[in-house]
Amino acid sequence: MxxxxxxxxxxxxxxxxxxxxxxxxxxxxxxxxxxxxxxxxxxxxxxxxxxxxxxxxxxxxxxxxxxxxxxxxxxxxxxxxxxxxxxxxxxxxxxxxxxxxxxxxxxxxxxxxxxxxxxxxxxxxxxxxxxxxxxxxxxxxxxxxHDHPGFVRPHADAVRAALATLDPGRRATTRLVFTAHSIPVSMAATAGPDGGRYEAQLQETAALVHAAAAPELPWDLVWQSRSGPPQVPWLEPDVNDHLGVLAGKGVTDVVVSPVGFVSDHLEVIWDLDNEARDTAARLGLGYARAATPGTDxxxxxxxxxxxxxxxxGVAPQRLGTLPVWDECPAACCPAPQRRGTP
Known part of the structure; x- marks a missing residue:
């Protein structure tokens, strides 16, 4: 065409x-x-x-x-x-x-x-x-x-740069925390031709970034920017709740990497640079937020x-193994029910 x-x-x-x-x-x-x-x-x-x-x-x-x-x-x-x-x-x-x-x-x-x-x-x-x-x-x-080198490698370099700002003497108790926008559990279950692809792709991206940036450190994928009524289940844990859990387990420092995003828009600079940073400060955690690709x-x-x-007809560049698709199949990723509060 x-x-x-x-x-x-x-x-x-x-x-x-x-x-x-x-x-x-x-x-x-x-x-x-x-x-x-x-x-x-x-x-x-x-x-x-x-x-x-x-x-x-x-x-x-x-x-x-x-x-x-x-x-x-x-x-x-x-x-x-x-x-x-x-x-x-x-x-x-x-x-x-x-x-x-x-x-x-x-x-x-x-x-x-x-x-x-x-x-x-x-x-x-x-x-x-x-x-x-x-x-x-x-x-x-x-x-x-999600697994293209041009997306993964800028995220990985940003994680390394953020990690370099933290106390190297506490590296053994430092953890990587990858974040993405939370969505309703029901929506996550139908994401992709066979369901669950949103979360699975994010797990793959986080694993690829982790392997390229700091394979010696433990990591987690958590969620941010949740909206909707409290009675509707969304993907958890929230990044702020997770920071509290980590602090209770002896983690001293965190690098937070928003792998779910391509640029530092408002949900990144508010939810992570303000709310999550404040949470980390209250918990006594060293905190560094990795940048997004932007115009890398x-x-x-x-x-x-x-x-x-x-x-x-150039061959696709991919670092992962999960399927991606050009156009959504008919039953893929149905629209959520619109109710509740943001």
Whole structure:
């Protein structure tokens, strides 16, 4: 198939205090979230001036991808559309149509299988094309990349750099803690063609990063950024609870690595750089948070390589063994029931 454009697919975030509440209402539409709960979440954004860093991170990534495309002879024009805030994907698709684009490759800023991290992007594409109507270009999402060297190796280097900031005299009681966004247990059970793929892929990524960065240290995969009503089971343990358990077992220092994320957006800098860091301080734990890939040249090159897999038949680069897939099977990763609080 011939493709004539590239589009970056992401979550979106507010860039002004006046945008925070409209953004949160957009994210939670149809879930019956009370305004007072949204106001509580809004305070996380106001802590950073009402600006989520995710949009600028997308701009930076797209600028780096353009340079790498040019260096590798890829002449695709580039676009960017979000799920929840400007630039909205439907507006981007309309612009692509007006520019004469007919078939684009889409890169989502999530490495894993699952509803929110994979299938929902397919739904975003379908809804945007339906809204635009006749002439809307087809968009094919690039594959998941949880075990691609361009994703794993920047995470591993970041873990090594974070570890170097901790007291080497306490290395024997230091532990690696990998984190990812929690999801409902029911959603996790249906993630992937055979179920459970979200958690399994994250376990594989964490194991690959651990082996490359600090194989001598013990590690755990835990969860962060849980939302929803307390009666609905989500993946556990939460990172803050887990830090308490580790402190009780004699661990003195932790490196927290957000392997579930591609950039340092708000759920990283609030949940880990504020809440988890405060928890560690209260427990007397040495704490270092590893960076995410962001615009690391290897991550940028990975995007180019994923495009070349589709356009030039380049063999996939993979470090793991778990299956990945290009398009969700019909029964894969169903949408969750929308109820409760964020």
């Amino acid at each position: 011939v493709y004539d454009a590239f589009v970056l697919l992401s979550f979106g975030g507010p860039e002004h205090p006046d945008e925070v509440m409209p953004f949160l209402r957009n994210v939670t539409r149809g879930r019956g979230i009370p305004e007072e709960r949204l106001a509580e979440v809004a305070e996380h954004y106001y802590h950073f001036g009402g600006v989520s860093p995710i949009n600028q991170q997308c701009r930076d990534l797209l600028a780096a991808v353009r340079v790498d495309f040019a260096a590798n002879g890829i002449g695709l024009p580039t676009y960017w559309g979000n799920r929840n805030w400007q630039p909205m994907l439907a507006d981007t698709v309309a612009q692509m149509r007006d520019d004469g684009i007919t078939s684009a490759l889409g890169f989502a800023t999530s490495a894993y299988g699952g509803y929110s991290s994979c299938r929902q992007y397919w739904e975003d594409i379908a809804q945007a094309r339906e809204k635009v109507g006749p002439g809307a270009p087809a968009i094919t999402k690039l594959r998941q990349f 040249p290897r991550f940028v090159a990975m995007v180019t390589e994923l495009v070349r897999e589709r356009t030039a």
